Each structure stands twice: as structure tokens, then as C-alpha cells.
Amino acid sequence: MKTGINLTFKIGPNNPKPASRELMEALDSVEVSHNDEGRSGFQIVFAVGRSGAQDQKDYKLLRNPLLKPFNRVILIVTFNAKPKVLLDGIITNQQFAASNEPRGSTLTITGEDVSVIMDLEEKSAEHPQQEEATIVRMLISDSKYSKYGLIPQIVQPSLKDLPLRNERIPVQQGTDLEYIKQLAQRFAFVFYVEPGPASGKNTAYWGPPRQGTRVQRALTINMGAFTNVDSLNFQNNALSATTVSGKVQDRKNNRIQKVEDKTSDRPDLAKESALDSQRQVRVTQFRETGRNTAQANSRAQAMVDRSVDDVVTVTGELDSVRYGELLEIREKVGLRGAGYSYDGLYYVKSVTHKIRKGEYKQSFTITREGLGTTVRGVKV
Numbered sequence: 544m545k546t547g548i549n550l551t552f553k554i555g556p557n558n559p560k561p562a563s564r565e566l567m568e569a570l571d572s573v574e575v576s577h578n579d580e581g582r583s584g585f586q587i588v589f590a591v592g593r594s595g596a597q598d599q600k601d602y603k604l605l606r607n608p609l610l611k612p613f614n615r616v617i618l619i620v621t622f623n624a625k626p627k628v629l630l631d632g633i634i635t636n637q638q639f640a641a642s643n644e645p646r647g648s649t650l651t652i653t654g655e656d657v658s659v660i661m662d663l664e665e666k667s668a669e670h671p672q673q674e675e676a677t678i679v680r681m682l683i684s685d686s687k688y689s690k691y692g693l694i695p696q697i698v699q700p701s702l703k704d705l706p707l708r709n710e711r712i713p714v715q716q717g718t719d720l721e722y723i724k725q726l727a728q729r730f731a732f733v734f735y736v737e738p739g740p741a742s743g744k745n746t747a748y749w750g751p752p753r754q755g756t757r758v759q760r761a762l763t764i765n766m767g768a769f770t771n772v773d774s775l776n777f778q779n780n781a782l783s784a785t786t787v788s789g790k791v792q793d794r795k796n797n798r799i800q801k802v803e804d805k806t807s808d809r810p811d812l813a814k815e816s817a818l819d820s821q822r823q824v825r826v827t828q829f830r831e832t833g834r835n836t837a838q839a840n841s842r843a844q845a846m847v848d849r850s851v852d853d854v855v856t857v858t859g860e861l862d863s864v865r866y867g868e869l870l871e872i873r874e875k876v877g878l879r880g881a882g883y884s885y886d887g888l889y890y891v892k893s894v895t896h897k898i899r900k901g902e903y904k905q906s907f908t909i910t911r912e913g914l915g916t917t918v919r920g921v922k923v
Contacts, residue, residue: 548863548903551619551626553742554609557690559617562609569604571649572899575618575630577872579752579892580733583656585616585630591639591648604650605639612637615691616654617742620896622869629896631691631738631745632656657691657745658736661720670713674705675726676749679734682719683747692743693736698750700730702841723749729838731845752852753873754810754890760868761877761921762861762909769923770880771866773904775859777885779914782825784817785850789829791839800836802829804843807851807912812875812888814915817854818847825850851912857889863903870894870905877921878909887916 552567553559562570569589576584589610591602604610611634618630638651661682670678676699683695706713715722720734727734727749734749764772786805793800807818818824829843857878863869870876872891879886889909897904 549621550898551617551621553617553619554614556614558743559615565604566607566609572897573618574895574897576895577737577893578735579872579890580735582658582735583630583632583737584654585618585632586651586653587616589650589652591650592645602648602650610634610637610650610652615657616652617738619742620869620898622863623867627869628738628740628742630656631743633659635659656736656738657688657693658720658747660688660691661723662718665718666715666722668715670715671708672706673713674703675713675729676700676703678713678715679723679726679749682723683749685719691745693745693747696746696748696750698732700732700841702730702837704838729845730841731848755871755874757871757874758888758922759871759874759876759891760866761879761923762859762866762907763923764878764880766880771861773860773862775857775878775881777881778856778858780854780856781817781821781823783850783854784821784912785825785827785847786818787827787829787843787846789843791829791831791834791836793836793839794833795835800839802836802839802843804840804847807848808844809848809851809912811917812890812911813855813913814887814917816851816913818851818912820913852890853892853910854912855885855889855910855914856892857885857909858907860904860906863905866905869896870907876909877918879921879923883916884914886921887911887918888921 552562554562571588571590574586591604614634616632620627620629632654634652634654636653640649642648676697680695680697723734732750733752736745736747762772763769764775788803790799791802872894874891875888876891889911892910893908895906
């Protein structure tokens with residue numbers, strides 16, 4: 544790899560160890576995808592060949608027990624002397640492509656972050672007299688997940704609903720992961736597991752979407768020697784922004800209450816939010832039942848917030864060496880060189896790292912709620 548970039552590859556059943564020389568020599572490419580809400584995924588490609596009489600019956604790499612499904616993979620990228628855990632995941636799939644060309648055959652292992660382990664067993668379970676944040680913390684802290692180093696990071700919702708036993712009993716029907724995400728949706732929260740802060744540890748976050756305060760170095764297009772982006776594509780979705788209007792029968796007092804929300808609580812990244820600037824904005828009727836007024840208003844706010852997250856979507860690819868750092872998801876980033884409508888600050892929604900010998904690319908998706916910049920300049 545180019546100067547300043549180093550990849551550490553660990554693999555094994557429970558406590559991964561540095562990959563053997565055999566695996567490192569066969570390693571062809573690595574791709575790791577991070578999404579702000581979904582599971583992270585990876586794909587590692589190895590060149591496969593036969594080197595002696597012992598390989599006549601089968602390819603040696605295919606017999607390697609380290610590459611078996613449900614083994615654990617940890618990838619650490621050291622970029623300009625700064626190590627970062629890029630992935631802590633589980634192998635879920637193998638693909639073998641045979642070729643007549645020497646060393647043309649490939650073995651590809653793919654997988655997802657360790658949260659996939661939380662999605663393997665469906666349950667029917669009751670959680671009496673427990674509100675959502677408590678249930679989530681209990682599920683994450685289950686002893687069967689301890690070997691994956693899960694560190695719960697739970698944000699208490701502003702609306703705390705502790706049900707009485709004679710009122711209702713929260714019931715889980717599905718896997719731990721499905722239920723945790725179901726509970727998150729009630730507040731427009733997200734749940735994800737991200738690797739780190741150290742190798743072998745993972746942070747399990749349940750809370751509102753995080754839009755960090757740090758603004759990363761600007762993505763630059765059409766500025767000569769300062770350009771660090773290979774491509775950019777912009778999309779402005781006029782059907783995304785949505786307001787909510789309707790009524791709910793409060794389950795505590797049986798009164799009919801109005802539910803309405805026309806503004807977003809998300810931080811302003813664009814000068815003109817689609818909710819305010821468009822001639823027409825989609826209106827959704829609130830039809831959910833079995834909620835009190837506070838719960839209904841919270842749900843309506845969540846629906847509006849989610850609707851403006853991806854009004855403007857920008858996709859592109861950058862060369863990591865020219866950019867000079869790793870683009871972090873769930874943080875802000877500046878963009879310049881595209882004109883007033885699309886320059887300014889964005890939220891980093893997803894990043895895919897593509898690594899092979901002599902090359903490190905990052906493809907990305909960044910979003911915001913409308914057009915126009917709110918800042919005069921961005922970090923360069």
C-alpha cells in the first residue's frame with residue numbers, strides 16, 4: 544500500500560489473531576461498507592491457486608479453518624500513524640469462483656458487523672413494567688453477547704413511558720435485533736453497533752441519529768489542484784419532505800386530541816429547508832391508535848424528522864491519499880466547488896472503503912434537508 548496507510552487483518556473463532564502469512568499473501572482486496580443506521584458489511588477477496596502435490600485434491604485456502612462462516616474478522620487501518628478499527632464482523636458467506644487462468648480463481652468471504660449475532664434467534668418474551676431504554680440495555684447486556692465486547696450507549700427518550708402491569712405488558716416477538724429496532728422507531732431513534740473504541744470492543748448505540756459537531760475536511764470538486772473528489776452526483780427529492788396531521792384518541796382519558804407537526808427538530812444544514820421552500824409538501828395523516836397524546840405527538844415529530852433527512856442526496860468517490868484522512872459517518876462534512884445551491888455542510892450517511900495494493904478509495908453518500916449553504920467557508 545501507499546506510504547502512510549497500513550492494514551491490520553485479524554481473524555479467528557472468538558478472539559481473532561493476526562492473519563497468517565499465507566492469508567496476507569493471498570489477499571487481493573478489502574471492501575467495508577458503513578451505514579449510519581443499518582449494519583456494516585464487508586467483503587474480502589483472496590487469490591486462490593494450487594502450489595504443490597498436496598493441493599491436487601482441493602485448494603489449500605478453501606481448507607483453511609480460519610475462513611469458515613461465523614468466524615470473526617477485525618480490520619484496523621492505520622492512516623498517517625492514526626489507527627482506526629474499521630470493522631469487527633462475522634463471516635456469513637463464502638463464494639468461490641474457479642478460473643482456467645493461473646491464480647485467476649478467487650475465494651470471497653462476506654459478512655456483517657457483530658450485531659448479526661443478535662439476529663439469529665427469534666423469541667417470544669415479556670418485559671413487564673419496563674420502559675424501552677431499560678429493555679434495550681438488558682438485551683444488549685445479555686451474557687451470550689459478552690465475548691463481542693458490546694458497550695451499551697443508550698439515550699433516554701424525552702418521553703418515558705413506564706407501563707403498569709394491569710395496563711399493558713411489552714411483548715417481544717422476534718429476534719433481539721428486530722425488537723431493539725422496533726423500539727427505536729417509536730422515537731425516530733436508530734440502533735447500530737460500531738467497532739471500537741479498541742480492538743475487540745464494540746459500541747452498541749440506541750438513540751437519536753447522531754450528527755456530530757465536528758466538521759470534516761471539505762470534499763472539493765472543480766478546483767484544480769485542490770480537487771480531492773473523483774466524482775459527485777446530486778439528487779433533490781421534492782417528494783421526501785412530509786408534514787403530519789390527524790387525531791388520536793388518548794388511551795388514558797379517551798379524549799380526541801389533534802396531532803399536527805410541520806417542522807423538523809433536526810439541526811439546520813441547508814439555508815432553505817424543503818418544508819419551508821417548496822410550493823407543495825406531502826401531508827400524511829396520523830392514523831396510529833393505542834397511544835396517549837404525548838406519545839402521538841412524539842411519533843408525529845419522528846415522522847417529520849425522518850422525512851427531511853434525505854431531501855438532498857450526494858453520492859461520490861474520493862481518493863483517500865489526496866483527501867488526507869478517513870471520512871467518518873455520522874459527522875458533518877463541507878463541500879465546495881459545486882455552486883451555491885449545493886455547496887456547504889452535509890451529514891455523512893454512508894461510506895464504503897475499497898482497499899487493495901497501492902489504492903484506497905472511499906465512496907460516500909451525504910445528505911441534508913434542502914438547498915443553499917449556511918456557511919461562508921468550509922474546512923480545507
